[in-house]
Every structure is written in structure tokens, then in C-alpha cells.
Amino acid sequence: MQVLLLLLAAAGLCWGQYDPNTLPKRNAIVHLFEWRWQDIALECERYLAPNGFGGVQVSPPSENIVVTNPNRPWWERYQPVSYKLCTRSGNEEEFRDMVTRCNNVGVHIYVDAVVNHMCGAAGGSGTHSTCGSYFNAGNRDFPAVPYSGWDFNDGKCHSGSGEIENYGDIYQVRDCRLVSLLDLALEKDYVRSKVAEYLNHLIDIGVAGFRLDAAKHMWPGDIRAFLDKLNNLNIQWFPEGTKPFIYQEVIDLGGEPIKGSDYFGNGRVTEFKYGAKLGTVIRKWNGEKMAYLKNWGEGWGFVPSDRALVFVDNHDNQRGHGAGGSSILTFWDARLYKMASGFMLAHPYGFTRVMSSFRWPRYFENGRDINDWVGPPSNEDGSIKPVTINEDTTCGNDWVCEHRWRQIKNMVIFRNVVDGEPFSNWWDNGSNQVAFGRGNKGFIIFNNDDWNMNVYVQTGLPAGTYCDVISGQKEDGKCTGKQVFVSGDGMANFQINTDAEDPFIAIHVEAKL
Numbered sequence: 434m435q436v437l438l439l440l441l442a443a444a445g446l447c448w449g450q451y452d453p454n455t456l457p458k459r460n461a462i463v464h465l466f467e468w469r470w471q472d473i474a475l476e477c478e479r480y481l482a483p484n485g486f487g488g489v490q491v492s493p494p495s496e497n498i499v500v501t502n503p504n505r506p507w508w509e510r511y512q513p514v515s516y517k518l519c520t521r522s523g524n525e526e527e528f529r530d531m532v533t534r535c536n537n538v539g540v541h542i543y544v545d546a547v548v549n550h551m552c553g554a555a556g557g558s559g560t561h562s563t564c565g566s567y568f569n570a571g572n573r574d575f576p577a578v579p580y581s582g583w584d585f586n587d588g589k590c591h592s593g594s595g596e597i598e599n600y601g602d603i604y605q606v607r608d609c610r611l612v613s614l615l616d617l618a619l620e621k622d623y624v625r626s627k628v629a630e631y632l633n634h635l636i637d638i639g640v641a642g643f644r645l646d647a648a649k650h651m652w653p654g655d656i657r658a659f660l661d662k663l664n665n666l667n668i669q670w671f672p673e674g675t676k677p678f679i680y681q682e683v684i685d686l687g688g689e690p691i692k693g694s695d696y697f698g699n700g701r702v703t704e705f706k707y708g709a710k711l712g713t714v715i716r717k718w719n720g721e722k723m724a725y726l727k728n729w730g731e732g733w734g735f736v737p738s739d740r741a742l743v744f745v746d747n748h749d750n751q752r753g754h755g756a757g758g759s760s761i762l763t764f765w766d767a768r769l770y771k772m773a774s775g776f777m778l779a780h781p782y783g784f785t786r787v788m789s790s791f792r793w794p795r796y797f798e799n800g801r802d803i804n805d806w807v808g809p810p811s812n813e814d815g816s817i818k819p820v821t822i823n824e825d826t827t828c829g830n831d832w833v834c835e836h837r838w839r840q841i842k843n844m845v846i847f848r849n850v851v852d853g854e855p856f857s858n859w860w861d862n863g864s865n866q867v868a869f870g871r872g873n874k875g876f877i878i879f880n881n882d883d884w885n886m887n888v889y890v891q892t893g894l895p896a897g898t899y900c901d902v903i904s905g906q907k908e909d910g911k912c913t914g915k916q917v918f919v920s921g922d923g924m925a926n927f928q929i930n931t932d933a934e935d936p937f938i939a940i941h942v943e944a945k946l
């Protein structure tokens with residue numbers, strides 16, 4: 434008996450990191466890419482909490498190199514020079530204020546932790562950093578941490594150039610430089626302690642978990658070692674003994690020796706096949722059809738649902754960085770993007786993250802976006818522009834705010850309403866008209882074929898009149914969109930023309946009239 438209890442306790446201790454630590458019935462987080470902390474605090478209070486968002490992934494809060502050629506690219510934030518909370522998004526005081534205010538309305542903060550490396554090898558020396566900390570990339574000196582030459586993998590890497598040259602060699606991938614970024618020697622207890630100190634600082638402020646950037650480039654055992662040094666979450670907002678949520682950025686599209694599953698011991702992993710495949714299906718490329726989505730999830734070779742962090746696009750692959758390729762859907766393909774987001778948020782597989790972007794002057798030359806580096810909307814002096822809110826609830830200043838698009842926001846609510854309900858009542862026409870329900874709580878139907886749809890299908894829902902949350906929503910007891918009549922046997926008629934503004938309909942029990 435005692436042995437069993439011990440085993441259970443041990444299991445309890447090492448399972449917490451898979452739990453997103455969102456409040457119950459809050460089943461999606463949003464990546465507010467490059468937002469300022471003060472805007473995120475406001476967004477938590479005025480929009481995310483009232484609409485059931487569980488949390489926010491924030492851009493890296495650690496001090497980074499200031500890149501001026503090109504002029505302040507978004508990717509400078511992936512080149513840390515210290516662990517001071519001091520970036521274009523704001524300083525430590527503003528970060529603390531954001532975490533406190535978001536937590537107070539039940540919206541948790543997830544930090545993008547860049548701990549595989551510091552800045553690029555050619556980063557030079559001086560104080561061109563977001564908080565003015567001195568560093569010298571050439572001799573690996575980062576006194577504000579402090580790190581010095583001993584703390585990097587220069588001696589350990591065995592590729593000719595010191596760079597990762599071959600993703601087929603797991604030693605190179607972990608011990609050499611990713612695009613010239615100075616690679617930290619995470620085998621050293623000193624380095625692990627510095628990383629843990631940084632993450633513990635954030636935990637004590639009140640964050641709920643971490644995206645581990647470039648996790649593929651760190652040994653799973655090294656990650657484990659610094660995770661073992663982490664505190665439990667702040668008891669002001671979380672139950673005693675709560676571990677931080679961990680999701681590791683491991684791009685595994687197949688074909689490489691490093692697998693997402695190698696990292697399951699530490700937490701969840703980003704499932705990059707998800708967005709790449711969903712984009713291919715919704716675009717109807719390679720002979721794919723929505724009917725094939727019947728066994729979406731593990732059936733498509735994805736990691737187990739309770740190990741997956743899923744998304745339609747992320748800050749890299751929406752602009753051709755990272756991986757996923759041209760099939761990835763983004764806000765630039767708004768109509769298809771909404772369908773993909775609707776499918777993801779309705780489907781039970783994985784823990785979902787919604788992307789929220791800024792617009793940039795996308796410009797293709799020879800199939801490549803030469804402006805893929807362009808940073809967030811900013812003023813002459815480089816400061817990030819505030820997120821302004823228009824009369825119609827959309828965002829100004831070139832912030833796209835996909836999370837505020839009615840179709841996406843309402844599907845985040847749908848996901849909360851159907852939480853825990855089984856995938857049910859699948860229907861398809863063998864082509865691109867498909868539908869499925871979530872027990873007796875919600876139902877969604879798509880027409881991605883080139884012809885109109887007019888069908889009677891089983892919804893699984895109680896009889897009544899429902900408001901479609903895609904074409905509109907229930908407001909003051911009335912429906913601003915299409916209405917759906919479910920009869921006593923659960924059947925309903927759906928008509929969706931191929932040229933509909935949004936060729937899908939979603940209903941749930943909280944949008945019953």
C-alpha cells in the first residue's frame with residue numbers, strides 16, 4: 434500500500450508539466466506576438482477574460498541584442514544578451530503588472546523562453562542591447578548573466594564550421610550553433626542553474642508555464658536537469674504544488690533522427706505536422722479532401738493528444754521561417770484560415786494555441802518573402818506601437834488580432850462549451866463536405882467543395898433553434914446570423930453555398946435561442 438502511494442506521488446510529481454494550468458473551461462491560449470506588456474494587460478481585462486481565453490503566450494521577455502541592419506527585425510528577440518526582463522515589450526515593472534492583472538482575471542501567462550543560446554556569433558560587442566547591458570559575442574562574454582567562454586559549446590561541437598550543418602546528426606543539432614547563435618553548454622550545472630534562476634524569477638512573478646524555444650537543439654536530459662530546479666507556481670494564483678506547463682518547440686515533420694517523442698519526459702511538444710497537414714487538406718492540395726479528416730489526430734501520425742500543443746500557424750511559419758512550408762494557412766488567406774481555425778478549435782485533439790499577428794509589407798521575390806524579417810508596427814525611435822481598438826472591435830496600427838475575428842473568438846468559446854465531450858456524429862460526402870459533433874453540446878459543418886450543399890444530418894443536439902456562431906452570434910437573446918433548427922431526433926438541415934462568405938456553420942448549447 435505504502436509503495437503504491439509512493440509510486441502515485443512520484444507519478445503525480447512528474448505529470449504536472451503536461452497540464453496547461455488554464456482555469457477549467459478555458460481551453461485555448463493566444464500568442465500575442467510582439468505585443469507590449471501594457472497592451473496585453475488591457476487585452477486580458479477587456480477581451481480575453483470575458484471571451485474565455487485561457488492564457489497568452491508572450492514574446493521573449495529577456496533582454497536582447499538590438500539589430501539595426503535590417504532595422505529592428507522581430508527575430509532580434511531570439512538573441513538574448515541577459516535575463517533582465519527588459520525588451521521592446523516593456524520593463525520588469527510592466528511585466529509584473531501584466532502578469533498580476535491577467536492572473537487576476539483568470540488569464541495566465543506563458544513565456545517564450547530562449548535558453549538554448551545567446552546572440553549570434555557576429556553580434557559584436559558593446560551595449561547595443563534593449564537594456565544597455567554590455568556583452569561581447571566575439572569572446573562569449575555576457576557579464577550581466579554572467580556567462581563566459583566556458584559556458585558555451587564551442588569545444589563540444591564537431592561540425593567543420595561550428596554551425597549545425599546536418600540535421601541527420603543529433604550531436605550537431607544539440608551541440609553546434611543554430612544559425613550562428615552562441616550555443617549554451619547546458620551540460621554544465623552552472624548554466625543549468627542560471628537558466629533555472631531566470632525561469633524561477635518568472636515563476637515567482639506568477640507565470641503559468643513556458644514555451645521552450647529551440648528545444649530540439651537541447652538534449653532532453655539537459656532540459657530535464659534545469660526543469661528539476663524549478664519552483665512550483667505562485668500560490669497567489671495557483672494551487673500549492675502546481676508545476677509549470679512545459680511545451681517544447683521541436684519541429685518534427687518526419688525524416689529526421691530527432692523525434693518529438695524524445696521530449697515527452699519533459700512536457701508537451703509543438704506538433705508541426707498539424708498545421709502543415711491541415712493547410713494541405715483545406716487548400717485541397719495533393720489530392721487531399723476534408724473527408725480524410727475523419728481520423729484526424731493520432732490517426733494522422735501525430736503525437737498523442739495529451740502531448741500535443743497545436744496551432745494553424747506560428748510566428749515562424751506564417752512568414753516562411755522554421756518549417757511547415759507553403760501549405761501553412763495564415764491571416765493572409767483569411768477565408769481558409771477561419772475554416773482551419775474553426776476545425777482545430779472544434780476538434781478534441783491537442784491543446785490549442787491561436788495566433789495573433791501584425792501585418793507586414795509581404796513581398797515575394799523568386800517565391801521568397803524578402804520582408805520576412807520586418808518587425809512589429811513601430812515608431813521612428815523603434816518603440817513598438819500600441820494596439821489600438823477600433824469602433825468595430827478590430828485592431829488598428831496594423832495589428833491583425835485574429836483572436837478578435839468573430840469566427841475565431843466564437844470557436845474559442847465553442848471549445849470551452851464542448852470541453853470533455855467526445856468526438857461524435859461524423860458525417861462526410863466523400864469529398865469536402867464534412868461535419869462532426871462534440872457529444873450533445875456542439876456541432877460544426879463545412880462545405881469546402883465547389884458546389885452547394887443541402888443536407889440533413891444528425892447533430893446529437895437537443896431539439897431547438899440555434900444561432901450559428903460563425904455568421905453571427907447570440908446577442909441579447911437574438912441571433913445576428915443564420916439560424917439552425919434541430920428537431921426532436923437531433924436531425925437538422927444545413928445549406929451552405931460554395932460561395933458563402935464563410936462556408937461553415939457551428940452551433941452549441943449556449944447559443945440556443
Ligand code: QV4
Nearest residue numbers: 508509511512553555612613614646647649684749754755
Ligand atoms: C545569419 C546566417 C548564419 C551566419 C550569421 C552571421 O544564417 O549562417 O553565421 O548570419 O551573423 C537570425 C537571422 C539569421 C542570422 C541569425 C544570427 O535570420 O540569418 O544568421 O539571426 O544572427 C528566429 C529567426 C531566425 C533568426 C533567429 C535569431 O527565425 O531567422 O536568425 O530568430 O534572431 C529551426 C529550429 C527552430 C527555430 C526555426 C526558426 O529547429 O528551433 O529553425 N525556431 C525557433 C524560433 C525562431 C527563432 C529561433 C528558434 C532561434 O521559433 O523564431 O529564430 O531562437 O527549425
Ligand code: CA
Nearest residue numbers: 607608616650
Ligand atoms: Ca544547443
